[in-house]
Amino acid sequence: MATSDVQRHAQNGNGESDSFALSMIWPMVRAGLWGFTAYFAVAWITAMLAHTVIVNPLPATLGYVAGLIGWIMGSGIWEGWIRRAFGGEEAPALTGVERYFRFSSDPKATATRYVVFNIVAFLFAGLAAMMIRIQLLTPDSTKWWLSEIHYNQTFGIHGLMMLLAVAASVIVGGAGYYLLPLMLGVRNVVYPKLLGLSWWLLPPAAVAVFMSPLIGGFQTGWWGYPPLAQNSGSGIVFYALGAATLLTSSVLGAINVVGTIVYMRAKGMSLGRIPMFVWGLFAAATIMVVSAPATFTGTLMDLSDMILGSHFYTGPGGHPLAYDDQFWWLFHPEVYVFVLPAFAAWLEILPTAAQRPVFARNWAIAGILGITMIGPMVGVHHFFTAVSPARMPIFMTLTETISIPSGFVFLSALGTLWGGRLKLSSPALLCLMAMMNFLIGGLTGIFNADVPADLQLHNTYWVVAHFHYTILGSVIFTWLAVLYWWFPKVTGRMVNEAWAKFHAWWFFVFFNMTFLPMFYLGIDGMNRRIAVYLPYLHSVNFFVSISAFFLGAGFIIPGVNLLWSAFRGSKATQNPWGSKSLEWHSVSPTPYTVFPEGREVVVVGPNDNYAAGASEPFVWVPTTPGK
Amino acid sequence: MSTKKENLWKAFGGLVVIWVIGMPIGEYLAARLVHHWPLMGSLEAHITGDATTYLIWQAVALYVLVGTTIVYSAIRFSASRAPDAEPPPYQARSWTPFIVFWLGMSIAINLANTIYPGMVGLEQLWALQLNAKNPLVVDVTAQQWKWTFSYPKQGVTDVSQLVVPVGRPVEFVLRSKDVEHDFWVPAWGVKKDVIPNEIRHLYVTPTVLGSTATNPMIRVQCSLICGNGHPMMRAPVQVVTNKGFKAWVASNSF
Numbered sequence: 096m097a098t099s100d101v102q103r104h105a106q107n108g109n110g111e112s113d114s115f116a117l118s119m120i121w122p123m124v125r126a127g128l129w130g131f132t133a134y135f136a137v138a139w140i141t142a143m144l145a146h147t148v149i150v151n152p153l154p155a156t157l158g159y160v161a162g163l164i165g166w167i168m169g170s171g172i173w174e175g176w177i178r179r180a181f182g183g184e185e186a187p188a189l190t191g192v193e194r195y196f197r198f199s200s201d202p203k204a205t206a207t208r209y210v211v212f213n214i215v216a217f218l219f220a221g222l223a224a225m226m227i228r229i230q231l232l233t234p235d236s237t238k239w240w241l242s243e244i245h246y247n248q249t250f251g252i253h254g255l256m257m258l259l260a261v262a263a264s265v266i267v268g269g270a271g272y273y274l275l276p277l278m279l280g281v282r283n284v285v286y287p288k289l290l291g292l293s294w295w296l297l298p299p300a301a302v303a304v305f306m307s308p309l310i311g312g313f314q315t316g317w318w319g320y321p322p323l324a325q326n327s328g329s330g331i332v333f334y335a336l337g338a339a340t341l342l343t344s345s346v347l348g349a350i351n352v353v354g355t356i357v358y359m360r361a362k363g364m365s366l367g368r369i370p371m372f373v374w375g376l377f378a379a380a381t382i383m384v385v386s387a388p389a390t391f392t393g394t395l396m397d398l399s400d401m402i403l404g405s406h407f408y409t410g411p412g413g414h415p416l417a418y419d420d421q422f423w424w425l426f427h428p429e430v431y432v433f434v435l436p437a438f439a440a441w442l443e444i445l446p447t448a449a450q451r452p453v454f455a456r457n458w459a460i461a462g463i464l465g466i467t468m469i470g471p472m473v474g475v476h477h478f479f480t481a482v483s484p485a486r487m488p489i490f491m492t493l494t495e496t497i498s499i500p501s502g503f504v505f506l507s508a509l510g511t512l513w514g515g516r517l518k519l520s521s522p523a524l525l526c527l528m529a530m531m532n533f534l535i536g537g538l539t540g541i542f543n544a545d546v547p548a549d550l551q552l553h554n555t556y557w558v559v560a561h562f563h564y565t566i567l568g569s570v571i572f573t574w575l576a577v578l579y580w581w582f583p584k585v586t587g588r589m590v591n592e593a594w595a596k597f598h599a600w601w602f603f604v605f606f607n608m609t610f611l612p613m614f615y616l617g618i619d620g621m622n623r624r625i626a627v628y629l630p631y632l633h634s635v636n637f638f639v640s641i642s643a644f645f646l647g648a649g650f651i652i653p654g655v656n657l658l659w660s661a662f663r664g665s666k667a668t669q670n671p672w673g674s675k676s677l678e679w680h681s682v683s684p685t686p687y688t689v690f691p692e693g694r695e696v697v698v699v700g701p702n703d704n705y706a707a708g709a710s711e712p713f714v715w716v717p718t719t720p721g722k
Numbered sequence: 723m724s725t726k727k728e729n730l731w732k733a734f735g736g737l738v739v740i741w742v743i744g745m746p747i748g749e750y751l752a753a754r755l756v757h758h759w760p761l762m763g764s765l766e767a768h769i770t771g772d773a774t775t776y777l778i779w780q781a782v783a784l785y786v787l788v789g790t791t792i793v794y795s796a797i798r799f800s801a802s803r804a805p806d807a808e809p810p811p812y813q814a815r816s817w818t819p820f821i822v823f824w825l826g827m828s829i830a831i832n833l834a835n836t837i838y839p840g841m842v843g844l845e846q847l848w849a850l851q852l853n854a855k856n857p858l859v860v861d862v863t864a865q866q867w868k869w870t871f872s873y874p875k876q877g878v879t880d881v882s883q884l885v886v887p888v889g890r891p892v893e894f895v896l897r898s899k900d901v902e903h904d905f906w907v908p909a910w911g912v913k914k915d916v917i918p919n920e921i922r923h924l925y926v927t928p929t930v931l932g933s934t935a936t937n938p939m940i941r942v943q944c945s946l947i948c949g950n951g952h953p954m955m956r957a958p959v960q961v962v963t964n965k966g967f968k969a970w971v972a973s974n975s976f
Contacts, residue, residue, distance in 0.1 A: 242950070243950040243951070243952075243953065243954075244950040247947070247949075247950060247952075314947070314949055314950060315947060316947050318947075320901075320902055320946075320947075321901075322900065322901045322902070322918060323901040323902065323947065323948060323949060326900070326901065326949075327949050327950075411919060412919070413918075413919060414919070415902055415917055415918055415919070416917055416920070449799065449810075450801075450809040450810055451809075451810060451812070451813060452813060452815050453815070454814075454815065454816065454817075455815070455816050455821055456815065458821060478915065480904060480913050480914055480915045481902075481914075481915035481917060481922075484844075484848060487844060488840075488841060488844060491836070491840055491844075492836050492840070495832055495835055495836055495840070496832060498828065498831075498832055499828045499829060499832055502824065502828040503824075505788060506820075506821065506824045508792075509788075509791055509792065509795065510816075510817065510820065512792070512795035512796065512799060513730070513733075513795055513799065513812075514730050514733075514799060514810055514812035514814075515795075515799045515810050515812070516799065516800070516801040516808075516809065516810045517795075517796055517799055517800045517801055518800075518801045519796065519800060519801075519802075527792060527793075527796055530792055531789055531792060531793075534784075534785055534788055534789055534792075535785065538781040538784055538785060539781065541777060541780075541781065541835060542774060542777050542781075545773055545777060545835065545839055545840050545843070546840065546843065546844055547769055547770045547773035547774075547839050547840070547843030547844060547846075547847065548770060548773040548774040548777060548839065548843075550766075550770050550847075550911070550912045550913060551767070551770040551771070551774065551908075551911045551912065551913070552774065553913060553945075554904060554906075554913070554945040554946060555945070615755075618759070618760065618774070619760055619939075620760060620908035620909075620938070620939050620943070622906070622943055622944075622945040623945070623947070624947040624952065625952065625953035626953050627953040627954060628953065629938050629941075631938050704813075705809045705810075705813065706809065706813040707808060707809055
């Protein structure tokens with residue numbers, strides 16, 4: 096059913112969506128029922144046929160695949176998409192509240208579900224972090240808290256969930272999929288059903304990873320390095336399958352982002368008029384599409400060594416280092432998947448907040464694209480201590496050059512702020528804090544890129560501090576900014592500004608108190624991933640843990656703020672920030688049909704012209720038939 | 723309509739004042755960190771340690787310059803300082819001198835870092851390795867979850883503590899019996915992965931006498947996750963005089 100048919104159907108309806116009824120959540124419940132039933136049925140049958148137990152790797156693998164299929168079928172993909180391929184009828188797309196609880200081809204519903212999923216995943220992975228910091232309150236907490244095995248399982252789950260179930264999709268998924276059509280002036284993405292599927296892959300993956308201790312857990316951390324992967328618990332199977340599923344979800348979204356930007360822009364939107372945020376999404380999506388397959392393959396090969404008896408990396412003929420190359424092939428540029436949409440969000444929010452155009456716009460775009468191109472070439476810097484000397488100069492030099500395009504983003508942001516009239520709303524404040532944190536994160540990255548320094552700092556708490564500054568300190572700060580900034584577009588209400596600002600400062604202070612000392616711990620000889628440490632490291636670890644508890648507790652504030660404000664927040668005007676960008680030209684909350692049938696937008700100017708008396712950059716023309 | 727145009731050069735003057743105040747403060751704090759640097763107990767540790775401390779001076783300088791600009795801009799150019807709600811008169815989309823300066827500086831710093839501490843540090847480490855005359859060869863076996871050391875030329879086999887003489891290059895030959903590990907003595911400033919089915923070499927010339935008992939940085943610590951015994955996968959180290967080493971060899975060899 097074409098989107099315009101859906102829109103016509105919706106417009107001919109009563110215009111108001113039905114109020115919420117409990118029966119609307121049935122597909123989600125059915126998905127869970129079919130998913131778990133399929134998992135246990137197939138796992139049990141496999142275990143019987145293989146004369147083994149249900150928690151062993153092969154039954155768990157086949158059970159997971161069956162459970163995944165059952166889950167997505169139950170969500171409505173069968174009647175909403177696949178049945179038509181078998182000659183059946185396609186179920187009509189629903190336009191009311193029900194679409195949030197089932198497979199839907201509406202990117203706004205998908206994006207909303209991404210936000211909810213990300214928040215829940217952040218909560219659980221954050222609780223795992225609290226468990227880690229409780230462990231590290233004292234040099235040896237194994238007698239009263241986690242054993243070494245459980246600690247290892249905990250940081251593996253924490254890392255994998257935070258990276259793939261939070262960072263990879265917070266800005267791209269939650270904001271990107273929602274705003275992409277709105278910013279491009281189109282009604283949907285290029286493959287709506289594929290985008291709808293991408294969300295439904297997330298919950299089984301997350302559940303599998305969190306549940307991995309039930310089948311033996313995995314102790315490798317989020318890397319999954321062999322041969323340890325194959326001898327430290329059957330849970331590695333859920334690690335591999337969960338990671339592969341999350342990557343697939345990302346790629347499905349990435350295909351949509353790239354395809355929509357390349358083929359489906361509004362008339363008049365030349366490359367130079369594509370909004371900055373869209374450039375950030377494009378960069379992230381390109382990286383995913385180009386780099387994900389090689390790492391996906393490596394993950395499956397790691398799984399194969401576990402369940403099929405292959406010896407890619409294991410045994411006397413295996414090559415464990417080959418996995419390192421495959422793993423970091425995507426997972427280095429993955430960090431740019433996290434951060435480029437954040438950079439782009441700064442350059443979307445700050446110009447409006449300062450009422451200035453994006454300074455040196457082409458340089459900013461060049462910076463984003465430069466990072467996209469160099470990023471996939473430098474993965475070896477994650478294992479300088481394992482490679483031959485010949486590889487060290489090449490990858491050191493390439494890695495260090497990334498600082499040049501990264502700098503262009505700061506060049507643009509500084510030039511935008513300079514001479515402006517900055518309204519320091521909570522989103523603008525959070526963007527500035529993210530920039531300050533990224534300064535530390537980015538500058539400390541240079542140490543890791545420099546091989547002599549890295550030979551000492553590798554696998555110490557220096558690295559832990561570095562990546563928390565870049566990911567938690569920049570991406571998550573920007574996530575909050577993005578949520579608060581576009582909250583009025585999605586809900587028609589504003590978040591409570593006072594609480595938002597209070598938490599921003601709470602977050603900034605306790606974040607720095609938690610992670611700045613970790614640089615010192617790394618210099619002082621504390622290596623990563625240890626449940627037990629030597630007593631001389633006690634006092635700093637204690638300070639870090641207490642700071643971390645305050646950091647974690649503070650997240651209750653935005654959680655309550657967002658939830659409460661969605662229903663009781665003060666009503667927003669259509670364009671509360673005074674933005675010139677296209678997404679604010681529709682009413683808020685965004686109706687199902689963003690741009691009604693019969694009218695098209697034509698772009699005639701840039702979306703960041705705040706000069707007094709500037710003309711409107713968008714004009715509306717009637718749709719010409721046959722276009 | 724605001725007729726008051728911002729004097730941007732005056733604002734920049736204020737920023738320069740902030741830099742002049744902030745830079746000494748930042749570098750003073752950096753100096754305190756460098757002064758309290760942990761033990762550099764080998765020639766290699768001086769190379770890697772100097773690389774790190776140099777980058778700290780540089781990073782602090784850049785943080786002061788860029789960070790204060792962000793904070794200063796947010797305060798100096800805030801809407802609350804302007805009496806009206808009009809957009810700012812400065813609407814330029816570009817300013818070439820700033821862009822050229824930024825581009826030039828970022829390329830220059832990047833080039834400089836590639837040369838020093840990057841390639842210079844690497845060449846120095848490689849030179850130590852290539853010029854090592856008559857290194858003491860120590861076979862290191864890593865396994866879940868202990869370290870075992872053998873000295874083939876001295877006839878010492880399978881001991882669980884690492885004893886080396888001061889001032890002599892040591893060639894560690896690294897092998898793993900099971901999974902990936904990483905051989906690291908924090909005081910010696912370098913580490914190397916130990917990969918199953920492969921052999922790696924790590925060259926260290928210890929320069930400071932000491933032992934794990936006197937300084938916890940002088941310890942072998944596995945630093946690549948290798949299972950539940952990973953945190954405890956340590957070994958005691960002693961850096962002794964040549965005489966002390968001969969005596970130890972005599973009492974531990976066949």
